[in-house]
Amino acid sequence: MDILLAIAIMALGAVVLGAALGYASIKFKVEGDPLVDKIDAILPQTQCGQCGFPGCKPYAEAIAKGEVDINLCPPGGMEGVQRLADLLGREVKPLDAEEKPKQIAIIDENTCIGCTLCIQACPVDAIVGAAKQMHTIIAGQCTGCELCLPPCPVECIRMEAIGENIDNWKWKYPVVEIKAADAARPAIKEAA
Amino acid sequence: MSHYLFILVGAVLVNNVVLVKILGLCPFMGVSKKLETAYGMGAATTFVLTLATGASYIIDHFLLLPFGLEYLRTLSFIVTIAAIVQLTEMVIAKTSPTLQQTLGIYLPLITTNCAVLGVPLINIANGNGFVESLLFGAGSAVGFSLVLILFAGIRERIEGADVPVHFRGAAIAMVTAGLMALAFMGFAGLDKYQ
């Protein structure tokens, strides 16, 4: 008898709570997934496909769903992995592929035949040209995704690393060079 | 009046649920890396703990005791807490998806937070009335949030510090928590005013 009462009380509790939760789940329904936009903002937007997804937004969506790891993006580098880890509270893992320095593509104008295949391949429309006209890459818009290299039938596109110039030079982290002491010099300088 | 005040102060400082009673260490360690998440977690736990204390008292007083079903306490409390946490999750998902993502797994883990179960049980053990239970629950939650925020602040500063390699991460966090517990032992002297 007692046990039936116990079961009845628990069942009553369960029903009440279940009903409350059901009501709440309808009232507090969440549409869409703003997290995807936050992840997309961290990704470097090179649209290169090295992560295996056709662009940065699909990769962001996959990360938001939790389907993939956060270390698949080489252009984002370890810093991108770190920022994704901070945002999502996930573990920082080393990059899947090796991290390459920033590069831009350059067309060798002597070899270009004007076939427009690279223009169609560029995901950010950074190549200017038309059929049978010279093609050229706008260096400022090139993201270094390397998607234009395979389609070129005469292999006239090469990647060049962006070097340091006076405009993008950065101060280095202050380090103290530890030098071996010169035995010949006195350790304490006397006042001149 | 002073009786209620002592319960409150006692719950926040003297018998701090994390540093003196050593309950609820899981979110304390897991969510305290950033100050923003600590605020969020503190708020969520306060919400859950206060509601849970009130609901547990009502269930115990009106459903369990009259029918002599004391042995169902743990079970019914856990079910109530689980429902309340579920509700909290939905509210947070609606109001702040970032917080939900940053709290991550620790949001549903409030269900298994031993502080959230422990406080109602302590209430029953102490024989507190409804108002006293609520005060004790709210005070414990405030104490939890306070310590969580303090700890998060310290951990954020430690991030920039020169910690020896083998101490980085969880180790230095544990050392810090231990030192904080030592500090909170100083509040034990307040007990004699009760």
Added chain:
Amino acid sequence: MLHQLFTFKGGVKPPTNKTQSVTLPIAAAPLPSRLIVPLHQSIGGTPRPVVQAGDKVRKGQLIGEADGWISAAVHAPTSGTVRAVAMQPQPHPSGLDALSVVIEPDGRDEWIDRQPFDYANATPDDTRRYLQQSGVVGLGGAVFPTHGKLTASRSVAMDELIINGAECEPYITCDDLLMRERAADIVRGIGIFRDLLQPKRVLIGIEDNKPEAAAAIRAAVAELGENFEVVSVPTRYPAGGAKQLIRVLTGKEVPAAKRSTDLGVQCFNVATAYTAWRAIAYGEPVVSRIVTVTGNVHAPRNYEALIGTPMNELLALAQPHPDTDGTVMGGPMMGFLVPTPDVPVVKATNCLIAHADRLFPPKAPEMPCIRCGACADACPHELQPFELYWHARAKNFGKTQQYHIFDCIECGCCSFVCPSRIPLVQYFRFAKSEIWAREREKNAADEAKTRFEFKQFREEREKAEKAEKLAKAAAAQAAKKAAEAAAAAAADSSPAAPVEAAVDPTQAAKKAAIEAAMARAKAQREAAQPKNTDTLNPQQAEELAAIEARRQAAGLTDAAAGAAAVDTTREAKTEE
């Protein structure tokens, strides 16, 4: 006359070391062996070169045209021949190259035809453009194009025009001597600024360790009948910082987000006023500046050096001692060691200090921060350098911005007082450049994203347009066929044969186009004859024959063409 002075918090009082270089008047530096004039010498756009190697130039001739509004022109410092317009090492801590014009002097130092500017009849905008074309930039160190600062705010009236003669940094005395010797021209230049900005008051701030300079300026002001106030400000580094001087003289604090004109104040260096007057009254663009050469030298002095003079040649004039191991451009607080000794003097070079360990003992390595707070006490902007250091060290750049790292003027007061000898300014420079680099990356990523989304949108649009076109064409074809079938059925009394499924007209059109193209290509191939086959040696002819045979076997040639090719080889063989 008494003037109420305010004070700024912080600051330090390092030993001034100025007396060595003020004993002698300004000397004109002799013509150097070559002049390397960098094109980018001011904040803003890089001027475009308007000369090329081999051109003959005269002193003051335009060699770099200003690019945009915030940019100032660059001129040849002396007459001679342009040797090259090439990348040259710059007086920049990085040691990197930038585009410069290298001029070989011809010794004649011939000026262009200098014409004074018709100031009386010019509009303010004309005057500003003229100053831009004369290359007038701020010579206090920031080298901001002066014409860009000569417009008052539309909403806030200009209260004070401040002229900065403070020169607070130790060792530097170029402004001091300029004020002593050329006060009249400076005051006239200030008059030009006063005309363009229309302030209520003009205040000339000079530190109280320069009584002769103050007296000279006062005398010039009195002689020219101007109402400028010469105010002696207490000597404290960095009283010569623009924001600090504005605070001392007017009590106004200019926040980081606002321009000083928004508070009705503008500040110019005395040397800038001087060059502005030389440009307007004498038609002389900026081709030289006063440089203090001091430090570990035998004869410290101020020289009027041409822009582009290699620093080692200028330093040699002061006879550096043998234990000199480097050159510092600027003062000991804010200067930097130049990467190579022969980098050129630029418009920003106010001082060259010969560096030696004897004068500037190397700093011991940094020790942990003890949170003594001396740096916060010393900071003239009331920042918290220890917090900035903590977060810059942890590379937590968001937090450094929370503590207003971009308000830091890198004056060096904090590093100067730190008992743990922490090079605080280096950490702040590191943090700032990292933050700028991240911002650049973010902007590039945002742009790439926008372009990517537009490309997708464009492709969708093209697909939709194509589909529409095809649908229209198909509909037209179908209608035509239906009409024909109806006509045929009407003519024929027999039951109409079921109309065959109309071959997709676009397919047919495509096929026809492809076939035509293939036929064209074939004809081209057939028409193409192997060229350059007249003088073949036997080995080459054999190879050709083999290739032709292969091509025939692959069916790529017409038999006739192949025969013709083989014929030529036979001809060649018979020729041998």
